[in-house]
Each structure stands twice: as C-alpha cells, then as structure tokens.
Amino acid sequence: MDFxxxxxPETIQPQQIEVRSFEMIDEEIDEHQFPEEQYPVVRRVIHxxxxxxxxxxxxxxxxxxxxxxxxxxDGRKIVxxxxxxxxxxxxxxxxxxxxxxxxxxxxxxxxxxxxxxNTTRAIIxxxxxxxxxxxxxxxxxxxxxxxxxxxxxxxxxxxxxxxxIGMPVGFVSAAESKEELAKLDIPFITNLGRxxxxxxxxxxxxxxxxLADQV
Numbered sequence: 001m002d003f004x005x006x007x008x009p010e011t012i013q014p015q016q017i018e019v020r021s022f023e024m025i026d027e028e029i030d031e032h033q034f035p036e037e038q039y040p041v042v043r044r045v046i047h048x049x050x051x052x053x054x055x056x057x058x059x060x061x062x063x064x065x066x067x068x069x070x071x072x073x074d075g076r077k078i079v080x081x082x083x084x085x086x087x088x089x090x091x092x093x094x095x096x097x098x099x100x101x102x103x104x105x106x107x108x109x110x111x112x113x114x115x116x117x118n119t120t121r122a123i124i125x126x127x128x129x130x131x132x133x134x135x136x137x138x139x140x141x142x143x144x145x146x147x148x149x150x151x152x153x154x155x156x157x158x159x160x161x162x163x164x165i166g167m168p169v170g171f172v173s174a175a176e177s178k179e180e181l182a183k184l185d186i187p188f189i190t191n192l193g194r195x196x197x198x199x200x201x202x203x204x205x206x207x208x209x210x211l212a213d214q215v
Contacts, residue, residue: 021047032056037065041189041207048203049195057192059182064163067187068137068208071162072097077136078205079129081105081122081146081168085139088202093209104128105143122146130159137208139165141201144173151180164188165204167196 025046034042038060046055061067075098080086086103094101104110104125114121122143129138130153138161140147147166153159166181167190168174178190189204 018047028052029055034058034060040211041065041204044203044207044210045191045200048199051195054191054193054195054200057195058189059178059191060189061187064187064189065208065211068163068165068189068205069212071135071137072099072209072212074135075099076162077102077133079103079133079136079138081125081140082142082198084198085141085201085205088198088206089139090206090209093206093213097212102129102133120145123149126150126153126159130161134160135162137161137163137165137205139201139205141165141167141196141198142169144168144170144177147177147181148173151177151184154184154186162187163208164190165201166190167201167204169195169197 022043025043029046029052032042041060042055042058045058046052072094078089078094078099078101080101080103082105083103086101089101091101105121107128110121110124110128114124117124122145126146126149138150140150147168150159150164154161164181164186166178166188168177171194174196175192175194178192181188181190
C-alpha cells in the first residue's frame with residue numbers, strides 16, 4: 001500500500017451517507033435468514049456497529065417488530081437501563097405518540113434501596129420500572145443484571161412488557177442474560193454472545209420507531 005498517496009474524502013450530505021451506507025450493507029451482507037419485516041432492524045444495528053457478525057447473530061421474536069410498533073403508537077413508556085441508551089433514542093419520533101423515555105437507575109429511591117438491599121441499582125431500577133411501564137418497551141444495552149432481573153419478573157408474572165430489546169455488552173453474564181431472554185415466549189430482540197451495547201440497542205429501537213412512523 002502506498003501511504004504517500006493523498007486520501008481525498010468525498011464530501012456528501014449526511015442523508016446521502018446513510019443511504020449509501022445501507023446500500024453497502026445490502027451488497028455485503030450475503031445471505032441471511034431474516035424476514036423482510038425484521039431486516040430493517042438488523043440492517044440499522046449493522047449500520048450502528050459496522051459489525052456483520054453481530055447483526056447476523058440477532059434473534060428476533062416473530063411478534064417483536066409489530067409489538068414494538070404497537071407499543072409506540074399506543075404511547076407506551078420506554079424504559080432504558082442507562083442514560084446512554086436514553087440519550088440516543090430519537091425523541092421526536094416517539095414523543096409525538098405520547099411515549100415517555102425513562103431511566104430510573106439514578107433515582108434517589110433506587111439508589112437508597114440498592115444500598116439497603118446490598119444489590120445493584122440496575123436490579124432495583126427494573127423493579128421500579130415494571131410498576132410504571134406495563135406494556136412498554138424495555139431497552140437494555142448495558143446492564144446484564146437489569147436484563148436478568150426483568151426476565152425473572154416476567155417469569156414470575158410481575159412484569160408485562162410489550163417488547164424487550166436486550167443486547168447488553170460485556171464479559172460477565174452478558175451472553176447468558178441474552179440466552180435467557182431468547183427462551184421467553186414474549187416479544188424480544190436480542191443477539192448471541194458478548195457483543196452488544198447502548199449503540200446497537202438504540203439502533204434497534206430507533207429502527208422500530210421509524211417503522212412505527214411509516215403509514
């Protein structure tokens with residue numbers, strides 16, 4: 001490679017960059033098994049991560065996309081495990097339907113209860129969230145303990161989310177939490193392995209909100 005060759009980036013508008021990026025993803029993804037309804041979610045996750053392996057590892061419940069669209073159009077709450085997920089969500093698209101985007105992990109009562117019980121704030125935040133967000137969307141991209149607690153609450157009949165987007169990243173319990181999520185018989189979006197994070201969780205949710213906004 002000739003490193004002396006001057007690189008001259010092409011200057012184009014952001015929307016054009018996004019369009020061209022999606023075209024490149026479509027060209028490079030090769031064969032995949034995702035239905036037409038699910039592919040926009042997978043494609044936006046790949047776009048956010050530049051990681052085809054992550055995208056192809058996604059597992060999407062057959063009812064997930066429609067459940068997410070319905071939750072948004074019905075103005076259900078959106079619960080995030082951390083602020084990094086909250087700030088990435090396109091607020092105008094969801095708020096016009098009446099959706100509030102909430103994160104409870106730093107609430108004083110959550111902090112106090114976590115200290116009292118000697119447990120994580122992520123766990124306590126899910127216990128608080130389920131009381132306020134029945135039928136809502138839970139977007140978990142950072143804390144496997146939050147996802148595992150939410151799964152426990154679903155199994156025990158205490159939580160009734162409309163959709164769980166669970167793609168936490170990490171080495172401790174991240175892969176295991178997603179494996180447990182994939183066993184639930186409720187709408188979910190997840191992926192296999194350690195990869196994930198706030199960025200791809202946001203991407204999946206924003207993809208659902210774009211679909212909800214289409215007539």
